[in-house]
Amino acid sequence: MAGITNLAFRALCREQGGGLFVSEMVTSRALLERNPKTMRMVAFGPDEHSRSLQLYGVDPVVVGRAVRMVVEEDLADHVDLNFGCPVPKVTRRGGGAALPWHGRLFGAIVAEAVAAANSAVPVTVKMRLGIDEEHLTYRSAGRIAADAGASWVALHARTALQRYSGAARWEAISELVADLDIPVLGNGDIWEGSDALRMVRSTGCAGVVVGRGCLGRPWLFADLADAFAAADRDQPAPPARRPRLAQVSHVVRRHAELLVAMYDDELAGCVDLRKHIAWYLKGFPVGAGVRRRLAMVSSLSELDDLLARLDPMASFPEEVLGAPRGRTSGSRSVALPEGWLDSPDSLVVPYAGELGDSGG
Numbered sequence: 001m002a003g004i005t006n007l008a009f010r011a012l013c014r015e016q017g018g019g020l021f022v023s024e025m026v027t028s029r030a031l032l033e034r035n036p037k038t039m040r041m042v043a044f045g046p047d048e049h050s051r052s053l054q055l056y057g058v059d060p061v062v063v064g065r066a067v068r069m070v071v072e073e074d075l076a077d078h079v080d081l082n083f084g085c086p087v088p089k090v091t092r093r094g095g096g097a098a099l100p101w102h103g104r105l106f107g108a109i110v111a112e113a114v115a116a117a118n119s120a121v122p123v124t125v126k127m128r129l130g131i132d133e134e135h136l137t138y139r140s141a142g143r144i145a146a147d148a149g150a151s152w153v154a155l156h157a158r159t160a161l162q163r164y165s166g167a168a169r170w171e172a173i174s175e176l177v178a179d180l181d182i183p184v185l186g187n188g189d190i191w192e193g194s195d196a197l198r199m200v201r202s203t204g205c206a207g208v209v210v211g212r213g214c215l216g217r218p219w220l221f222a223d224l225a226d227a228f229a230a231a232d233r234d235q236p237a238p239p240a241r242r243p244r245l246a247q248v249s250h251v252v253r254r255h256a257e258l259l260v261a262m263y264d265d266e267l268a269g270c271v272d273l274r275k276h277i278a279w280y281l282k283g284f285p286v287g288a289g290v291r292r293r294l295a296m297v298s299s300l301s302e303l304d305d306l307l308a309r310l311d312p313m314a315s316f317p318e319e320v321l322g323a324p325r326g327r328t329s330g331s332r333s334v335a336l337p338e339g340w341l342d343s344p345d346s347l348v349v350p351y352a353g354e355l356g357d358s359g360g
Contacts, residue, residue: 017221028057028066064112092335094350193227212326216279246312283317
C-alpha cells in the first residue's frame with residue numbers, strides 16, 4: 001500500500017469506520033537520517049490514535065535505533081515490521097518477503113526492535129508464506145517472531161512469487177494460529193465484510209488485515225465494523241454498501257480536500273488523487289473522456305466540474321462486489337541477492353540492503 005496509506009487516506013478511512021490504520025512503509029535508515037520525504041510520511045493527524053508506523057529494515061542495529069527514535073521522540077504508538085513486501089527493489093536487497101529465509105537475521109531484527117521499544121509501544125510483524133513453494137518460512141518465522149517478543153503476527157497467505165495473483169491460502173493462517181501463543185491476524189482476499197467473518201471463523205485468527213480491498217472503497221471499513229457487530233449478535237454479515245455515484249463522488253471530493261490539506265498544495269493533492277480515480281469509478285457507467293480527464297485532474301474546481309457531469313443516480317455495480325481490486329499482477333521470479341537461498345543461517349546484513357528512501 002505504498003503511495004496509498006498516507007495521512008489523507010487514513011483520515012478518510014477513519015471517517016468511514018473503525019480500525020487500526022497503518023502508515024506507508026518507511027525505511028529505518030531513511031528515518032534515522034531524517035530524510036525529508038520520510039519525515040512527512042511519519043506525520044500523523046492530531047486526532048489519529050493509535051498512530052501506527054510501518055517500518056522496513058534489514059540491519060538489526062539500524063532497525064533498533066529507528067525504533068528507539070520512534071519511542072524517544074513519541075513518533076508513533078505502534079511499530080509494524082514489514083517482512084511481506086514482494087517488490088523487486090526490496091527483495092533484491094534481501095528485504096521484505098525475502099528476509100525471513102535468513103531466520104537468524106530475521107530473529108535478530110525483531111528482537112532488537114522489541115528491545116528498543118522497551119515495552120513503550122507494541123512491535124508487530126507482517127509477513128508472507130515465504131519466497132515460493134520451495135522456500136516457505138511462515139511457520140518458522142512465526143515462532144521466531146513470537147519468541148523474540150512480537151505482540152502479534154500478520155500473515156498474507158501468499159508467497160512473494162505469487163505477488164497478488166491466485167487465491168490466498170487461508171489454511172496456512174489456521175496452521176499459524178495453532179502454532180503460536182500470540183495473536184495471528186489474517187491477510188489476503190478480504191474484499192467484503194462477509195469475507196472477514198469467513199476468514200476469522202475458518203482460521204481462528206484474531207482479526208484481519210485489509211489492503212487492496214479498500215482501494216476506491218474506503219467505506220469497506222464501515223462494512224467490516226457492521227459485519228463484526230453482527231457476528232457478536234450471532235447474525236450474518238449485512239449486505240455490503242452499494243453507494244450511488246453521487247455518494248461516491250462525495251467521497252472522491254472529500255479525499256481530494258484531505259490530500260490538498262496534507263500537501264498544502266492544490267496541484268500536488270490533485271495529482272495524488274489521480275491514481276485513485278479508476279478504483280473509485282470501477283464498474284460505473286462513466287464515459288471514457290470524463291474518466292480520462294478525471295485521471296488528469298489538476299484543481300478542485302476542475303474536479304467539481306467533472307464530478308458534476310456524472311450521473312448521480314447510477315447504481316453501484318454489483319459485479320465488482322467480491323472482485324479483486326488494485327494490483328493483480330501474476331507470478332514472476334523473485335529478485336534476490338546473489339547466493340541468498342544458499343545461506344539461510346547467515347547473520348550477514350545484505351550489502352547495501354537498506355533503502356535510503358521510503359514509500360513506493
